[in-house]
Every structure is written in C-alpha cells, then in structure tokens.
Amino acid sequence: MTDSTQAARDVLLLANLGTPSAPTASAVSRYLAEFLSDPRVVQLPRLFWLPLLRLVVLPLRSRKVSHNYAAVWMDGGSPLEVHTRRLAAAVQEQMPGVHVEHVMRYGEPALTRRLRELRGQGARVLVLPLYPQYSTTTTASVGDVVARELPDARMVDDYHVDPAWVQAVAGSIRTHWERHGRGDRLLFSFHGIPQRLVDQGDPYERQCLAGARAIATALELPDDAWQATFQSRFGGGKWLSPATDATVRALPAEGVKRIDVACPGFAADCLETLEEIAMQNAGFFREAGGDELSYIPCLNDDPAHARAIAGIATREFDAWR
Ligand SMILES: C=CC1=C(C)c2cc3[nH]c(cc4nc(cc5[nH]c(cc1n2)c(C)c5CCC(=O)O)C(CCC(=O)O)=C4C)c(C)c3C=C
Numbered sequence: 184m185t186d187s188t189q190a191a192r193d194v195l196l197l198a199n200l201g202t203p204s205a206p207t208a209s210a211v212s213r214y215l216a217e218f219l220s221d222p223r224v225v226q227l228p229r230l231f232w233l234p235l236l237r238l239v240v241l242p243l244r245s246r247k248v249s250h251n252y253a254a255v256w257m258d259g260g261s262p263l264e265v266h267t268r269r270l271a272a273a274v275q276e277q278m279p280g281v282h283v284e285h286v287m288r289y290g291e292p293a294l295t296r297r298l299r300e301l302r303g304q305g306a307r308v309l310v311l312p313l314y315p316q317y318s319t320t321t322t323a324s325v326g327d328v329v330a331r332e333l334p335d336a337r338m339v340d341d342y343h344v345d346p347a348w349v350q351a352v353a354g355s356i357r358t359h360w361e362r363h364g365r366g367d368r369l370l371f372s373f374h375g376i377p378q379r380l381v382d383q384g385d386p387y388e389r390q391c392l393a394g395a396r397a398i399a400t401a402l403e404l405p406d407d408a409w410q411a412t413f414q415s416r417f418g419g420g421k422w423l424s425p426a427t428d429a430t431v432r433a434l435p436a437e438g439v440k441r442i443d444v445a446c447p448g449f450a451a452d453c454l455e456t457l458e459e460i461a462m463q464n465a466g467f468f469r470e471a472g473g474d475e476l477s478y479i480p481c482l483n484d485d486p487a488h489a490r491a492i493a494g495i496a497t498r499e500f501d502a503w504r
Pocket residue numbers: 200201202203215223224225244248261263314318320321374375376377415417448449452453454455
C-alpha cells in the first residue's frame with residue numbers, strides 16, 4: 184500500500200455466477216464440480232451427493248453440456264464472461280470515483296480470491312450480485328463467501344423492482360418490438376429453483392413475479408398479454424412452475440403463434456438464455472406448430488442497465504456509515 188488515495192478507495196465488485204473457461208468437457212467438469220458442490224445449490228446430504236456428482240453427474244453432464252457451450256461460445260470467451268466484463272466496464276464509466284470490477288462466484292475471476300486481496304486495504308467494498316431477485320441458491324451463496332472472507336464488505340441483496348432497472352428492461356423490450364415487430368404474447372422466463380426452497384421461505388419466486396408485473400406495468404400490457412415462467416430445471420423433485428418449455432410447447436394449440444421471450448433474471452446473456460431459450464425452446468415452439476419464438480436479449484452492457492446498476496451502488500455508498 185503506497186498510495187493513500189488508492190488505499191481509501193471505494194471498490195464495487197459485480198458478482199456473477201461463473202462459467203467454464205473453455206467449451207470443453209474437462210473445463211465444464213471443473214466448473215460444474217465447484218458449482219454443484221456448493222450446499223446452497225444442491226442440498227442433498229454430502230456423503231451421498233459428492234460421490235454421485237464425481238462419479239456419475241460430472242462425466243455424463245460435462246460432455247453433453249460442453250457441446251451446448253460450444254454452440255454459443257464467443258471470440259472473447261463464454262458469453263456470460265464476455266457480457267459481464269463489458270457490463271462492468273460500462274458501470275465503471277458511470278462511476279469514475281469508484282473502482283469497478285467483475286468477479287465470479289465459481290471459477291475466474293474468483294470472488295473469494297479478490298476479497299482476500301482486499302483484506303486490510305481500508306477500502307469500502309460493496310459486493311453487488313448480478314441477480315436482480317434474491318435466492319438462497321445464488322445471492323446467499325455470494326453472502327457466504329463475503330461473510331467468510333471480508334465481513335466488513337457490504338452487499339446488495341436484490342433489485343427486483345428497482346425503478347431504473349424495471350425501466351431498463353421495459354425499454355429493451357420496447358426497442359426489440361420496434362426493430363423486430365411484436366408477438367402475440369410476451370413470456371418472462373426466469374431460472375427455476377426447487378419448490379421446496381420457496382416453501383421454506385426463499386423469496387425468489389415472489390420477487391420474480393413482482394418484477395415481471397412491474398415490467399408489464401411499465402409496458403402498459405394487459406394481463407392476457409404476458410406470463411411468467413421458469414426454466415433450466417436441474418435434477419429431480421418439484422421445481423417452480425409453470426415451466427418455460429411446457430408453456431412454449433402448449434401455446435401454439437391455444438392459437439398463440441408468435442411469442443417474445445425475455446429473461447429478466449439474467450443480467451447477462453449466457454448458456455441458459457442463448458442456448459436453452461433462443462435455440463432449444465425456439466425449436467420446441469416450432470415443433471409444436473408455432474411460427475416464431477423471438478428472443479429478447481438480456482440487458483448486458485446496455486447504457487440504461489449500467490446506469491441502473493451504478494444508481495443502486497451509489498445509493499449504498501452514499502448511505503455507508
Ligand atoms: C439467475 C439466477 C439463477 C438461479 C436462481 C440458479 C439456480 C440454480 N441453477 C442450478 C444449476 C445449474 N445452473 C446452470 C447454469 C446457470 N445458472 C444461472 C443462474 C441461476 N441459477 C446462470 C447465469 C447459468 C449459466 C452459466 C453459463 O456458464 O452460461 C448450470 C450449468 C449448465 C448446465 O449444466 O445445465 C447448472 C447445472 C441449480 C441446481 C439451481 C438451484 C438450486
């Protein structure tokens with residue numbers, strides 16, 4: 184520590200989930216091993232789950248999923264990594280007095296290591312998980328690392344109805360409609376979680392539904408013009424419903440031939456949006472007799488997104504006592 188202005192600096196860490204370093208079975212296996220060993224993500228007894236994960240799930244899933252990653256991989260790397268990095272740069276432009284970086288809960292650049300490096304530096308560290316809706320499976324897992332590695336850091340819990348964020352999402356949907364025309368119905372597809380967690384008090388479903396309604400209200404949509412669904416089911420048990428894939432397959436029979444799908448639970452485009460929605464579910468919709476599923480990209484480095492995130496972070500730093 185040589186420079187006192189640097190030592191006293193405010194640091195904003197934008198934390199996303201993490202993603203494999205390459206679209207290969209071995210890189211995907213390394214990533215999934217870390218992700219799926221987190222007891223916040225899979226709540227099965229460790230003595231049962233960890234051997235099952237290592238011996239069965241990782242070998243089978245890594246190979247299959249690596250092909251899905253390969254289908255969406257970008258020149259600069261995994262879409263999640265590329266878009267999260269660009270978002271951090273856009274937020275940095277909005278916050279010249281704060282040092283802004285992106286980190287990942289799993290994989291690189293590691294949240295854990297960054298928090299350790301910041302220990303004892305006297306910086307005010309704000310961690311903003313890029314999950315608009317709070318869940319024990321995602322936000323609380325970031326919280327676990329913060330509490331362990333740098334308890335003096337502060338964290339944003341959620342921003343599911345933040346007005347600037349709602350307006351940013353609504354604006355991106357309006358722009359998409361201006362450019363590509365508008366479908367018969369708008370789906371808001373959120374990542375699912377096990378129903379059991381919601382029954383135990385996880386606020387995630389409530390926040391997804393409140394956010395979807397706020398966006399629909401900003402767009403002045405009548406109730407029959409939109410619906411919220413849940414995607415990316417993993418493993419057994421009951422997950423949040425209605426499921427995105429089942430909904431997409433059922434709509435053509437109801438006369439809904441063109442749909443628009445937005446994913447407001449994802450700050451950055453990733454495997455679950457670009458491959459699962461824009462490719463897989465678009466195929467399901469056509470197979471079921473639909474004409475077109477039009478995917479509306481995540482906010483990514485949209486200036487309105489950067490301003491919304493910067494606004495949330497600025498309020499936290501201003502209220503810091
Ligand atoms: C946006 C919020 C997310 C929640 C809530 C969430 C819960 C959750 N996820 C899994 C299992 C998997 N998720 C995977 C990918 C993935 N998940 C999110 C976000 C949320 N997950 C993102 C942004 C991504 C994409 C990462 C990327 O590299 O692009 C995967 C990996 C892919 C695969 O194998 O299908 C798994 C596995 C669980 C079990 C869960 C809640 C319990």
